[in-house]
Amino acid sequence: MGKVxxxxxxxxxxxxxxxxxxxxxxxxxxxxxxxxxxAKVQGARCMDCGTPFCNNGCPVNNIIPDFNDLVFxxxxxxxxxxxxxxxxxxxxxxxxxxxxxxxxxxxxINNDAVGIKSIEHSIIDRAWAEGWxxxxxxKVKTGKKVAIVGSGPAGMAAAQQLARVGHDxxxxxxxxxxxxxxxFGIPDFKFDKSHIDRxxxxxxxxxxxxxxxxxxxxxxxxxxAAKVTNWxxxxxxxxxxxxxxxxxxxxxxxxxxxxxxxxxxDLAGIHFAMEFLxxxxxxxAGGKVKEQIRADxxxxxxxxGGDTGSDCVGTSNRHGAKSVVQFEVMPQPPxxxxxxxxxxYWPIKLRTSSSHEEGCEREFAIATKEFIGEAGKVTGVKxxxxxxxxxxxxxxxxxxxxxxxxxxxxxxxxxxxxxTLLQGFGVEKDARGNAKAGTDADTGYKTNxxxxxxAGDVRxxxxxxxxxxxxxxxxxxxxxxxxxxxxxxxx
Ligand SMILES: Cc1cc2nc3c(=O)[nH]c(=O)nc-3n(C[C@H](O)[C@H](O)[C@H](O)COP(=O)(O)OP(=O)(O)OC[C@H]3O[C@@H](n4cnc5c(N)ncnc54)[C@H](O)[C@@H]3O)c2cc1C
Ligand code: SF4
Numbered sequence: 312m313g314k315v316x317x318x319x320x321x322x323x324x325x326x327x328x329x330x331x332x333x334x335x336x337x338x339x340x341x342x343x344x345x346x347x348x349x350a351k352v353q354g355a356r357c358m359d360c361g362t363p364f365c366n367n368g369c370p371v372n373n374i375i376p377d378f379n380d381l382v383f384x385x386x387x388x389x390x391x392x393x394x395x396x397x398x399x400x401x402x403x404x405x406x407x408x409x410x411x412x413x414x415x416x417x418x419x420i421n422n423d424a425v426g427i428k429s430i431e432h433s434i435i436d437r438a439w440a441e442g443w444x445x446x447x448x449x450k451v452k453t454g455k456k457v458a459i460v461g462s463g464p465a466g467m468a469a470a471q472q473l474a475r476v477g478h479d480x481x482x483x484x485x486x487x488x489x490x491x492x493x494x495f496g497i498p499d500f501k502f503d504k505s506h507i508d509r510x511x512x513x514x515x516x517x518x519x520x521x522x523x524x525x526x527x528x529x530x531x532x533x534x535x536a537a538k539v540t541n542w543x544x545x546x547x548x549x550x551x552x553x554x555x556x557x558x559x560x561x562x563x564x565x566x567x568x569x570x571x572x573x574x575x576x577d578l579a580g581i582h583f584a585m586e587f588l589x590x591x592x593x594x595x596a597g598g599k600v601k602e603q604i605r606a607d608x609x610x611x612x613x614x615x616g617g618d619t620g621s622d623c624v625g626t627s628n629r630h631g632a633k634s635v636v637q638f639e640v641m642p643q644p645p646x647x648x649x650x651x652x653x654x655x656y657w658p659i660k661l662r663t664s665s666s667h668e669e670g671c672e673r674e675f676a677i678a679t680k681e682f683i684g685e686a687g688k689v690t691g692v693k694x695x696x697x698x699x700x701x702x703x704x705x706x707x708x709x710x711x712x713x714x715x716x717x718x719x720x721x722x723x724x725x726x727x728x729x730x731t732l733l734q735g736f737g738v739e740k741d742a743r744g745n746a747k748a749g750t751d752a753d754t755g756y757k758t759n760x761x762x763x764x765x766a767g768d769v770r771x772x773x774x775x776x777x778x779x780x781x782x783x784x785x786x787x788x789x790x791x792x793x794x795x796x797x798x799x800x801x802x
Contacts, residue, residue, distance in 0.1 A: 312376075313383030317355030323423035324349050326432070331669050335628050338499040338595050341665070342406070345426070347387075350433040353426045354383035360417045364655040365427060368415025370781045371398045375412060375427055382430055391438035394431060396801070399468045400780060402439065402506045405432035407497060408777045415655035439509070446516035449477035455794045458483060458556040460527045460732070463491020464776045465767025466562035467510065468783030469790070472800055474517045476791055481556075482519060485526035485543040488596070491564055493776065495540050495589035498622050500629070501665075504596065527552060527563075528735030536729045539566040540589045549735040558762045558790045561746055562783065563732045565768035569723040571614060575682030580689035584619045584722035591626050606630035610715045612692050613637040614679055615722030618664070623720040625666030636672045636714065640697060640704065643675035678704065683713060692716045725773040732769070736760055746770045755789035756782070764790055 314320070327343035328334070334341040345353065357379035365375045374393050381390035394401045408428055416424035438444050455478045459466045462484040474480045488494055490507040511521065526543035530536060552559055568583040570576070582604055590600045606627035613623045616639025627635050648658030667673065676697055683691040696710035727744030739759045741747040746765035748758050756764045766786035767779040784801070791798035 312359035313357060313380045314355040317352075317383075318358050318418055318422070318425075321352050321356050323356070323426055324353055324429070325426070326429050328665060334500065335669050338591070338629060340406075340500060340503045342432075344436060345429050345433050347385075347433070347437070350382050350430050351385065353430050354379040354381075356418065356425045357383075358418060364415040364417055365412040365425075368655055369412040370775070370777045371404075371784070373397050373401075373412065373427075373431070375425075378434060379425065379427070379430060382434060387434060387437050387441070388443055390434045391443055394434055398777075398780060399471050399784065400464065400510060401431050401435040402510070403464060403493060403502070404428075404777045404780065405435050406502050406506070407493075409657075409775065411657050414653075414657050417655075420650055420654055444509075444513065446513050447475055448517045449475055451477050452479070453477040453795065455479065455558070456481070456556045457790060457794075458527075458552045458559045460552070460559065460561050461491060461563035461767070461769070462486075462489040462521065462523075463562060463564050463767060463779055464493060465564075465769075465779035465783040465786075466491065466560070467514070468780045469560050469562060469766060469787040470519045470783075471514050471517065472784055472787035473790060474514065474519045476798070476800060478791070478794065480519045482521045483525050483527050483547060483552075484521065484523045485541050487523050487542045487598075489521055489523065491779075495592055496585060496619070496622070498588060498626055499592055499595045500625060501622070504592070528732055530729060531731055535570050535583070536567050536731070538568070538583060538586055539729060540585065553736075553760075553762070556762075557794055558764065559736075560756075560786055560790060561732065561736065561738065561758070561763065561765040561769050562767045562779075562786075563728055563769045565725045565728050565745065565773045567726050567729055568721065569726050571679060571721055571723065573679055573681050575684055575689070578682050578684040578689040579687055580684075580717060581682060581719040582721065584613075584615070584623050584720050587720050588619075588622055588626060591629075604718070606632040606635075606718050608633050609717035611635045611718045611720065612714060612716040613720045613722055615639070615724065616641070616673070616675070617722065617724065619724070620720075620722035621664040621666045623722050624671045625664075625669060627718075627720075628666070628669045628671075632718075634672070634715075635670060636674060637667075638677050638679065638694070639673065639675050640678055641675065642699065643673075678706070680711070682716075682719065689716055689719055692719060725768075727772070728769045736763055738763060738765065743772055745772050750782075750785065755792075756786040757789070757793075762793070 329341035410428040413424040525545045681693040696707040697704040739747040766782035788800040
């Protein structure tokens with residue numbers, strides 16, 4: 312334990328942000344990480360609890376008290392080793408993880424949690440700056456070949472783990488660059504893509520082969536699934552993959568956006584968030600987009616109160632929208648949780664993101680009845696207030712309203728993986744339409760199809776980067792054990 316009385320002496324320190332007026336002029340990351348001295352003080356607040364709930368709250372089970380202590384001692388090199396022992400990409404999670412570990416921190420019961428995520432961020436940025444993050448190629452090759460379908464955080468974590476124990480790993484990605492939703496969903500101002508690029512370089516040096524612009528199977532020709540990002544120029548059939556490789560891991564994500572089939576849905580100017588957001592990331596990367604969906608000078612309505620919606624808010628403000636309104640069907644949650652009821656779990660409370668702070672009106676308990684238009688283009692949204700009663704939403708009589716809208720972005724989450732990916736392999740689905748595969752010792756990420764495994768959002772449904780990393784790591788262990796009879800990879 313760092314400083315025995317640290318939690319009594321020091322306050323929680325938040326990472327800084329560039330001022331709003333500066334950051335909305337560009338798409339650059341704007342979080343100012345803790346200095347080495349500030350991180351040390353944060354580390355000193357850790358109580359090294361006998362039962363560290365934070366370690367269980369973290370989906371990759373980061374060994375948080377140990378790296379907190381190492382940072383307090385100034386032993387950054389060992390801190391990054393501890394961090395990497397459970398998490399392949401703390402540079403990703405140190406930026407975009409919502410930090411369920413902090414909700415579970417024991418200090419959070421009657422004080423402010425230790426700033427665990429900010430310490431993680433400091434450790435990994437220091438490690439990259441010092442040159443401590445190096446490729447770890449396997450000393451002995453096994454001659455076994457593994458195909459990974461999808462290059463999001465689940466696919467990347469699985470690929471890195473398997474390459475490091477000597478397997479020949481090939482990652483197939485239908486888009487033109489690696490990273491999944493980290494690359495094309497999460498905006499650059501939250502997560503700069505150079506963090507993925509240097510991991511790809513590291514993994515290539517470890518022997519991973521990336522095949523971009525290559526789709527495995529095919530997408531439907533119409534409907535919401537036909538609109539997922541796809542720049543494939545080459546198609547590989549599932550049969551070919553099963554013939555050429557000793558094992559296949561499906562990590563294709565949960566890409567099918569939830570639609571809102573109300574009257575007027577076909578009007579121009581209504582788009583899925585995942586049509587809008589990838590275009591801006593592509594433009595930022597120097598790519599060309601034909602007729603980019605832009606929010607400049609427009610009244611924008613974002614339907615969906617979650618993270619994806621908030622990313623649409625931030626991007627619309629950077630475009631120069633005239634107004635931005637975000638709808639959430641659920642009632643406004645309390646500003647503070649009742650910790651006695653919620654700790655150590657993730658509490659439902661009002662969360663105001665950095666994008667909200669940049670300018671956004673938030674409407675709660677509101678539903679969309681109809682899109683109104685003129686000459687084929689959306690001009691407004693007809694809404695009604697709703698109350699959640701007896702397990703369902705009921706409209707509040709007389710509460711209809713029409714709001715102006717020139718651009719509507721649908722950010723209501725994702726229903727399931729694109730059907731054809733699973734059908735191509737003959738993989739059974741669970742009740743929610745995800746790939747059916749368990750995670751315990753017997754079921755070990757295995758689908759019903761011989762030598763085909765599934766991990767990440769494709770298996771658990773839409774989730775978080777840190778869960779995708781966990782599943783990729785665990786699936787890699789199962790595949791290694793399947794190929795070799797036993798595995799030295801951690802679970
Ligand atoms: C806008 C947005 C913001 C988000 N913000 C956050 C956040 O701040 N923090 C957080 O923790 N999580 C966030 N998430 C969720 C997080 O990004 C996902 O949970 C995570 O990326 C899932 O990882 P994955 O590897 O399972 O799948 P994905 O990241 O979805 O990657 C799947 C990849 O597989 C590829 N693929 C699919 N089918 C095929 C095929 N047949 N052939 C070849 N390639 C294929 C896809 O093109 C894609 O690149 C956000 C999601 C969105 C949409
Ligand atoms: S990965 Fe997320 S939950 Fe785990 S320690 Fe880091 S911020 Fe916390």
